Amino acid sequence: MALIVHKYGGTSMGSTERIRNVAKRVAKWARAGHQMVVVPSAMSGETNRLLGLAKELAPAGSSAALNRELDMIASTGEQVSVGLLAIALQAEGLESVSYTGWQVPVATDSSYTKARIESIDDTRVRADLAAGKVVVIAGFQGIDEENNITTLGRGGSDTSAVAIAAAMKADECLIYTDVDGVYTTDPRIVPEARRLHTISFEEMLEMASLGSKILQIRSVEFAGKYRVPLRVLSSFTPWDIDINEEAKSGTLISFEEDEKMEQAVVSGIAFNRDEAKVTLLGVPDKPGIAFQILGPVADANIDIDVIIQNVSHDGKTDFSFTVPRNDYARTLELLETKVGPATNASKVVGDPRICKVSIVGIGMRSHVGVASKMFRALSEEGINIQMISTSEIKTSVVIDEKYMELAVRALHKAFDLDQDEKS
Ligand code: ADP
Ligand code: ASP
Numbered sequence: 001m002a003l004i005v006h007k008y009g010g011t012s013m014g015s016t017e018r019i020r021n022v023a024k025r026v027a028k029w030a031r032a033g034h035q036m037v038v039v040p041s042a043m044s045g046e047t048n049r050l051l052g053l054a055k056e057l058a059p060a061g062s063s064a065a066l067n068r069e070l071d072m073i074a075s076t077g078e079q080v081s082v083g084l085l086a087i088a089l090q091a092e093g094l095e096s097v098s099y100t101g102w103q104v105p106v107a108t109d110s111s112y113t114k115a116r117i118e119s120i121d122d123t124r125v126r127a128d129l130a131a132g133k134v135v136v137i138a139g140f141q142g143i144d145e146e147n148n149i150t151t152l153g154r155g156g157s158d159t160s161a162v163a164i165a166a167a168m169k170a171d172e173c174l175i176y177t178d179v180d181g182v183y184t185t186d187p188r189i190v191p192e193a194r195r196l197h198t199i200s201f202e203e204m205l206e207m208a209s210l211g212s213k214i215l216q217i218r219s220v221e222f223a224g225k226y227r228v229p230l231r232v233l234s235s236f237t238p239w240d241i242d243i244n245e246e247a248k249s250g251t252l253i254s255f256e257e258d259e260k261m262e263q264a265v266v267s268g269i270a271f272n273r274d275e276a277k278v279t280l281l282g283v284p285d286k287p288g289i290a291f292q293i294l295g296p297v298a299d300a301n302i303d304i305d306v307i308i309q310n311v312s313h314d315g316k317t318d319f320s321f322t323v324p325r326n327d328y329a330r331t332l333e334l335l336e337t338k339v340g341p342a343t344n345a346s347k348v349v350g351d352p353r354i355c356k357v358s359i360v361g362i363g364m365r366s367h368v369g370v371a372s373k374m375f376r377a378l379s380e381e382g383i384n385i386q387m388i389s390t391s392e393i394k395t396s397v398v399i400d401e402k403y404m405e406l407a408v409r410a411l412h413k414a415f416d417l418d419q420d421e422k423s
C-alpha cells in the first residue's frame, strides 16, 4: 500500500461530468489499496472569472490591501472544486472529506497573490487516511501567520500538490492535466512536438522557469528539494484503463541523468510572453551604475530577468533589462521619475511587446556550437535578436513578440525535436 497524491488541473475539473471521471479514477486507485490525497484546481476559467470581477471594482494601482482581497476571492474557486470532488467520491461509494488550505493548515508567508508555503501540518489528513478516507485538499491556497487567506500564484495547485506530497513523504505525486505529459515544446504552438518519456529534474526546472506553463516552477523546486517522485500524465484517458499502465504513462521527472538524456543536446523549447523590456539611454558608464539602476527596481519588489549593458561611447552607455509585464507600467514610472534623473539618463524607453524564447538541454554542457545554431536558425527566418542570456543548460533570446511562434517552430525543427528519440 502506497500513499499517492493526485493533482487535477482546471480543464480536468472543468465540468461535473469531468469531476465524476476524476472521482472514478481516484476510486480505482483507492480500491487498489492506496491511501489517496487529491489536490484539484478550480474549474477551468473560474479563477479568471473571479479575478475579472475583482478587477471591475478595484482601485487603480496595486497594494497589499487589494492583493489580500484578490486572494480572498480567488481562493473560492478551489473551495468549490474540493467540495464537488468529495461529493463525487462519496457517490462512488468512498468515504471522502475536503479541506481548504486553512483547514489543513497549509502555512504560507504573507506575499498575497504569490505566497510561499512554509509548512504543512498533516495531522488531520493522516488521521482521515488512517480512517480509510480519501482526502481532498484545495490547491493554490494557504494561510499566513495572521490567519489571512493567501494564494500561491497562477498555476499554484501544482505546488500545493508537490508540497503536500513532500510533507507527507508520499510515494508519488501524479500531476494529471490536459496533455499526456511534458513535450519538447507546447503542443499548442508546435503540433509536431513530441512527448518526452523522462525529463531530468534540472531541465524541467529550466523549462518551468523559462515560461513553460506545464508545471509551476515552485512545484519543481519542491520536488527537487524533497526528492518527490513526480510524473505528469493525462486525465483524459479512459478512467478504467489498467492502473499499472496508467502508473507508467506520461512523463517522469527524473533525478538521474541517464545516457539517453545525454544524447539529446536540446531537450525542449520554452517561451514566455509575460515580460517587457525597458532601456535607460545615455547613462554614465562608471562603477556602481548597475546597482544605481537595478537597486531601486529590486527594492520595489520587481523581478529583473535578462540584463544587457552596451559598450560605451564617450563615457555613456545604454542599459536594458526585462521585468514581468505586469510590472511594466510601474517600472517605467520608477525609471522616469526617480532612476532616470538620479543617473542622468538622457532618455527612458520601453517595449512591452517582446517575448523570450529559450532552448534547454543538459547536453548543452558538453556540446559547443549550440547557441550559434540557434542564432542561425533565427536569422534564416529574419528574426532580430534583441537580447541574449545563457547559462550552462539553456540559451535564451529576447525577440519581438510577433515572431514568437515562428521562432519556436524554427528552433524545434533546427534541433530535430520532431524526430523520434534515438535509442
Ligand atoms: P492544468 O490546468 O492541468 O494545470 P495547464 O494549462 O496549467 O494545465 O498546463 C497544461 C498546458 O501546458 C498544456 O495544455 C500545454 O498547452 C501547456 N504546455 C506548455 N509547455 C508545454 C510542454 N513543454 N509540454 C506539454 N504541455 C505544455
Ligand atoms: N486555479 C489557479 C489558477 O488558475 C491555480 C491552478 O490552476 O493551479 O491559476
Ligand code: MG
Pocket (backbone or CB within 6 Å): 009, 155, 158, 213, 214, 215, 216
Ligand atoms: Mg497548471
